[in-house]
Amino acid sequence: xxxxxxxxxxxxxxxxxxxxxxxxxxxxxxxxxxxxxxxxxxxxxxxxxxxxxxxxxxxxxxxxxxxxxxxxxxxxxxxxxxxxxxxxxxxxxxxxxxxxxxxxxxxxxxxxxxxxxxxxxxxxxxxxxxxxxxxxxxxxxxxxxxxxxxxxxxxxxxxxxxxxxxxxxxxxxxxxxxxxxxxxxxxxxxxxxxxxxxxxxxxxxxxxxxxxxxxxxxxxxxxxxxxxxxxxxxxxxxxxxxxxxxxxxxxxxxxxxxxxxxxxxxxxxxxxxxxxxxxxxxxxxxxxxxxxxxxxxxxxxxxxxxxxxxxxxxxxxxxxxxxxxxxxxxxxxxxxxxxxxxxxxxxxxxxxxxxxxxxxxxxxxxxxxxxxxxxxxxxxxxxxxxxxxxxxxxxxxxxxxxxxxxxxxxxxxxxxxxxxxxxxxxxxxxxxxxxxxxxxx
Numbered sequence: 001x002x003x004x005x006x007x008x009x010x011x012x013x014x015x016x017x018x019x020x021x022x023x024x025x026x027x028x029x030x031x032x033x034x035x036x037x038x039x040x041x042x043x044x045x046x047x048x049x050x051x052x053x054x055x056x057x058x059x060x061x062x063x064x065x066x067x068x069x070x071x072x073x074x075x076x077x078x079x080x081x082x083x084x085x086x087x088x089x090x091x092x093x094x095x096x097x098x099x100x101x102x103x104x105x106x107x108x109x110x111x112x113x114x115x116x117x118x119x120x121x122x123x124x125x126x127x128x129x130x131x132x133x134x135x136x137x138x139x140x141x142x143x144x145x146x147x148x149x150x151x152x153x154x155x156x157x158x159x160x161x162x163x164x165x166x167x168x169x170x171x172x173x174x175x176x177x178x179x180x181x182x183x184x185x186x187x188x189x190x191x192x193x194x195x196x197x198x199x200x201x202x203x204x205x206x207x208x209x210x211x212x213x214x215x216x217x218x219x220x221x222x223x224x225x226x227x228x229x230x231x232x233x234x235x236x237x238x239x240x241x242x243x244x245x246x247x248x249x250x251x252x253x254x255x256x257x258x259x260x261x262x263x264x265x266x267x268x269x270x271x272x273x274x275x276x277x278x279x280x281x282x283x284x285x286x287x288x289x290x291x292x293x294x295x296x297x298x299x300x301x302x303x304x305x306x307x308x309x310x311x312x313x314x315x316x317x318x319x320x321x322x323x324x325x326x327x328x329x330x331x332x333x334x335x336x337x338x339x340x341x342x343x344x345x346x347x348x349x350x351x352x353x354x355x356x357x358x359x360x361x362x363x364x365x366x367x368x369x370x371x372x373x374x375x376x377x378x379x380x381x382x383x384x385x386x387x388x389x390x391x392x393x394x395x396x397x398x399x400x401x402x403x404x405x406x407x408x409x410x411x412x413x414x415x416x417x418x419x420x421x422x423x424x425x426x427x428x429x430x431x432x433x434x435x436x437x438x439x440x441x
Contacts, residue, residue, distance in 0.1 A: 048181035053143040058175040062184075064300055069175070069308035072114030079314045081340050081397040086110045086121070095351035096392075098358065099385060102261030103269060104131040112395075115310055118142070118172030128162055134231035135160040139190055140220035143174035146189045154191055155230040178216040186212035190219040196235035213289035214275070221274035221290075223390075225255060241276045243390045243408055247383055263361040264371060265378040270389035277394050281401030293320045336399055343391065343398025346409035350388040353416035357381050360423035367430035374426055380419035387412035 045060050052058065059066025078085045089109045090096050100106040108126035122141035127133065136158040139145050148168065149157045157165075180187050188194050188204060193215065197204055207215065223246060227234040236253075239245040250256075256266035278284050283293070291306060296319035298307045313320035314336060317329040325332055361377055371378065387408045391398060398405035 050181055051147060052181060053147075053171050053174045053176050055171075055175050058179075058181070062175075064303070064305050065175075065308050068305075070116070071309040072173075072311075073116035074114070074309075076311055076315055078111075079312050080337055081344065082111060082312055082395060084111075084113050084311065086113050093348075093351070095348075095355055098262065099351065099354055099388070100269070103258045103267070104133075105269060107131075115173035119169050120172060123166050123169070133162045134158060134226055135162050135165045136226050136231045136233040137162050138165055138169060139192060139233050141172060142169040143171035143177055144169050146176075149191065155232065158226070158232050159230045177219070185209075186216050188212075188215060188219060192224065192233040192235055193219045193222075196237050199238055210287060210289055213291040214278075214284075217290040217294075218275040221272055221395075223271050223273040223276055225250075225257070225268075227253075227255075237276075241279050242404070243273075243276075243387055246276070246390075247386060250386075260358075260381070263358050263378065263381050264365070264374070265361070265381040265385075267382055268386045268389075270386060270393050273390055273394050274396065274400060277390070277396070277404060278400040280404040283400070288324075296320045296323070339399050339402045340397040343402070343405050343409070346406060346413070347388065347392055347397075350384075350409050350412045350416065353413045353420070354381070354385055354388060357384065357416045357419035357423065360420040360427070364423045364427035364430065367427045369423075369426045369430050373430075374423065377419045377422040377426065380415050380422060384412045384415035384419060387415070 046057065048058055048061065055066060055069060059069075075084050077083055078087070087110065089111060090106070096109060097106050100109075104127040107130055110121075110125075113121060118141045119138075122128065122137065128137070135148075138148075139158075145157075148165070152160070175181075177189055178186055186209065188197075194204055197215075222235055224233055224235050226232065236246050236249040239249050250268055255268070257269040258267055259265070260267050274290075278290070293313045294310050295306045295308060296313075296316065297304050298319055307316075307319070314333065317332050321332045322329070327335075357377070358381070361374060361381065364374060364377070391405050391409055391412075394400065394405075
């Protein structure tokens with residue numbers, strides 16, 4: 001009996017060893033396959049021409065990147081303050097209609113969809129149907145932009161009406177916007193960013209790859225304006241990137257986007273200053289690039305690739321956040337939403353203060369005040385709303401730089417209340433003077 005047990009034990013050990021050996025061999029083969037797969041990818045199946053804009057052609061060589069990029073046409077739904085579902089922000093935040101009174105954004109302002117729709121949504125927004133916009137708008141919405149600039153010249157392209165160019169625009173965001181077709185290195189294809197960096201004294205050719213993983217995004221996710229009669233797309237960065245520097249730039253340039261329909265103030269419309277706000281935050285200071293969070297690396301077999309389904313990091317906390325932060329997904333999500341909730345609260349307070357300022361200026365005008373006596377109140381209105389817009393039109397709802405966002409909105413509220421008080425004082429003086437300002441000691 002004892003000998004039988006020993007034989008059974010030996011057989012069992014032999015069987016286990018055999019199974020383990022087979023398992024290890026299969027694992028080694030799998031690892032080797034994955035290494036070979038990674039080493040051989042990508043296969044250069046086709047040569048990509050310098051003027052090739054169709055992502056599908058690039059996708060022949062880079063199918064995994066292409067597949068994830070094509071997911072930018074999917075609607076992954078809403079996050080608390082963003083997402084890819086194109087709801088009307090004017091309906092959600094009615095104050096915007098009065099704050100932008102007399103400007104195209106009072107007509108339509110929707111949450112943007114994915115990068116796939118950059119040109120489609122631009123062509124179909126009510127803003128271009130109602131108001132004639134320059135071709136400069138196409139800089140960030142159409143992959144054809146660099147080729148049209150080369151054919152038409154920078155000045156001609158920018159000043160040509162957008163509606164005159166739209167029949168030549170067929171692609172939204174494309175691989176060619178960010179990558180060299182020969183080496184796949186990241187590159188800057190938009191002159192406005194290159195011009196802005198050079199005015200700052202930066203050597204574009206000496207930028208690191210990690211810097212480029214942010215700057216290719218900064219080609220579009222920035223504040224800008226149309227300079228001069230040629231409507232040259234220009235970034236107002238000469239004094240610096242924060243809103244105080246930008247305010248000074250516009251004041252020195254004497255630039256105004258529109259005159260507010262109610263208050264009569266000369267206004268600035270801030271666009272989407274993601275890069276500017278991010279630049280003041282802890283992630284930028286730590287060397288974290290836009291792509292680290294919005295295009296995190298993912299594993300696909302034996303390969304590590306950058307996820308080209310650009311979307312909110314809230315949709316992929318694991319890859320976007322937990323590579324650096326040793327907290328649970330629940331804790332990190334709660335932290336993000338907490339920051340955004342606090343920023344949203346300050347945005348609503350800023351809107352209330354701005355509407356009160358507008359009402360006070362309108363009342364002063366009704367009492368007989370003109371631009372001369374309201375000059376201080378009008379400048380305060382302009383500067384207060386510029387700061388509200390800097391945070392409101394930035395797509396992170398404060399998360400890219402929470403302390404700076406809170407500071408900017410605090411100043412916005414203060415300036416708006418100063419505008420309100422100044423307008424009330426003018427109104428009282430007009431009433432006391434029977435339609436003329438009464439000078440007081």
